Amino acid sequence: xPELPEVEVVRRGLAQHVVGxxxxxxxxxxxxxxxxxxxxxxxxxxxxVGRTPVAASRRGKYLWLPLDGRDHAxxxxxxxxxxxxxxxxxxxxxxxxxxxLRFTDGGGELRFVDQRTFGGLALEPLVDDGxxxxxxxxxxxxxxxxxxxxxxxxxxxxxxxxxHTGIKRALLDQSLVSGIGNIYADEALWRSRMHxxxxxxxxxxxxxxxxxxxxxxVMAEALAQGGTSFDALYVxxxxxxxxxxxxxxxxxxxxxxxxxxxxxxxxEAFANRSSYRCPRCQRTPRRPRP
DNA sequence: GATCGGCCCTGCCCGC
DNA sequence: TGCGGGCAGGGCCGAT
Numbered sequence: 001x002p003e004l005p006e007v008e009v010v011r012r013g014l015a016q017h018v019v020g021x022x023x024x025x026x027x028x029x030x031x032x033x034x035x036x037x038x039x040x041x042x043x044x045x046x047x048x049v050g051r052t053p054v055a056a057s058r059r060g061k062y063l064w065l066p067l068d069g070r071d072h073a074x075x076x077x078x079x080x081x082x083x084x085x086x087x088x089x090x091x092x093x094x095x096x097x098x099x100x101l102r103f104t105d106g107g108g109e110l111r112f113v114d115q116r117t118f119g120g121l122a123l124e125p126l127v128d129d130g131x132x133x134x135x136x137x138x139x140x141x142x143x144x145x146x147x148x149x150x151x152x153x154x155x156x157x158x159x160x161x162x163x164h165t166g167i168k169r170a171l172l173d174q175s176l177v178s179g180i181g182n183i184y185a186d187e188a189l190w191r192s193r194m195h196x197x198x199x200x201x202x203x204x205x206x207x208x209x210x211x212x213x214x215x216x217x218v219m220a221e222a223l224a225q226g227g228t229s230f231d232a233l234y235v236x237x238x239x240x241x242x243x244x245x246x247x248x249x250x251x252x253x254x255x256x257x258x259x260x261x262x263x264x265x266x267x268e269a270f271a272n273r274s275s276y277r278c279p280r281c282q283r284t285p286r287r288p289r290p
Numbered sequence: 291g292a293t294c295g296g297c298c299c300t301g302c303c304c305g306c
Numbered sequence: 307t308g309c310g311g312g313c314a315g316g317g318c319c320g321a322t
Contacts, residue, residue, distance in 0.1 A: 003316095032299085061316075080315050081300080096300090116299050118316065165293065174317080182315065272296075273315055290294090 002078045004145055004179030005222035007061050010084055014065065015056040017086045018110055022052045025102040028121070033098035033114060036075075036138065037122040047123050048074065048101065057135075060145045060178025064136050066126060073126050075136045079118025085111045145179035146216050147223075157208045160200050166289035167203065168196035168275060171215070180215055183251045184222070186276050188215035190250035196268075196275045197288035221247065250276040 002010070026048035028034045028041035037044045053065035053074065063084075064073040076084065085094075086108040099112040099121055112121060124136035131150060144151045156177055160170050170176055171185040180188070189196055191214035192207070203211075225247065249259050254267040258278035268275050270290075 077316080079299090079317085115301070116314085118299065163292085169294085172316085271294085271315095274313085 002061065002080075002082070003181035003184055003219075004060060004147065005184075005219050007058055007063055007078060007179075008147075008223055009226055010078070011056050011058045011063055013086070014053075014063070014084065014110075017108065018065065019053050019056055021103040021105055021107070023048050023050065023101050024104045025049065026100070028099045030098040030114075030117065032117045033112060033120050034122065036077075036120050044121065044123055045099075059135060059139055059148075060142050060174055061181070062136070062139045062142065062178075064124075064139070066134070070126060070134065072123055073136050075122045075124050075138065076112070077119050079114065079116065079120070081116040082112065082114040082119030085113060087111055142174050142178045143176055146177055146212060147179070147219060151177070153209060153212060156212065157205050160208055161203065161205065163200040164289070165200055166197040167194060167200055167211070168270065169289075170200050171211075177212075177215075179219070182273060182275075183248070184215060184218055186251040187218045187249060189282065190276075190278060191218065193281045195282045195285055195288070196270060196277060197290060198285045199287060199289045202285070202287075250278065252276065 026045040028045045031041050034041035034044045051067040051072075054068055054070065055066045057064050057066060057073070062075065062077055064075045066073045076082070078084070081096075089102065089106065089109050094111070094113045096113050096115045097111055098114050098117070101110040103109070112119075114120075122136075122138070124138060126134040127137050127140055129135045129140065159176055163170050163176075168185050168189065171180050171188065172182070186196075188211055192211045194203075194207070194211060250265055253265040253276060255264050257263065258265055258281060261278065261280050263278055263280040265276055266279050268277070
């Protein structure tokens with residue numbers, strides 16, 4: 001379940017192992033993996049041959065490799081179960097291999113493996129991001145993430161308090177702040193002692209800033225530990241899992257004691273998925289917004 | 291325009 | 307043992 005820290009770990013791996021290597025062969029093996037590439041999987045493969053990734057970039061959970069000339073980029077989203085692995089040429093293909101890039105230097109190939117096929121690849125033009133940088137066209141509407149040095153805290157506080165929704169929905173809205181998914185939303189809310197259904201317009205600016213700080217802290221800590229791993233689905237480019245799962249306070253801890261007060265953590269239905277909270281530290285607001 | 295719910299997809303796990 | 311149902315969940319799309 002890759003969120004910002006996990007995607008950043010993968011980005012660093014790509015920067016180290018893929019950038020600067022010319023692509024000599026590209027195979028897209030599953031149509032769904034290229035569904036966002038409108039001309040189709042064969043076109044995607046053809047257009048990658050002969051190109052060289054010159055950087056590895058990220059915004060929120062989107063990853064992209066700007067190609068030589070910097071007019072286009074190979075965009076990737078890992079979805080829930082996507083992996084980008086650098087593997088020696090000739091080793092057995094994983095069951096859910098969706099795409100493969102080989103390089104002129106004959107070194108390790110880049111594999112896109114995705115069990116649940118929520119992720120995907122696309123070749124997209126790079127557009128001006130309005131701040132001197134460039135982003136793939138379909139990423140332009142995504143907000144900067146909380147760890148981005150150019151993230152505007154004051155604008156985020158204003159935009160969030162203009163919303164009329166629950167705080168967790170707002171945290172998951174990638175047009176407000178990107179990179180926060182179910183895991184880190186629950187952890188940031190637990191640290192802030194805030195219920196997931198707290199109405200955004202009722203949260204004092206100082207508490208919004210506090211929540212933002214907690215989101216940053218929990219993601220930075222996860223990044224330092226190589227990301228969160230629940231099953232074998234999230235791994236870095238070398239196939240290694242992170243260790244942050246051991247540090248979670250609320251997410252996935254149903255029935256276990258709250259690390260702060262000892263009350264059993266509760267799991268609740270939230271937007272077709274789950275939310276975890278301490279019923280004592282994170283009290284239900286007077287007018288909850290689902 | 292803002293908000294919200296449903297759906298996509300596959301494998302694992304649990305209960306019967 | 308085998309089968310069916312529930313669950314995981316980010317992002318997109320349509321409904322309200």
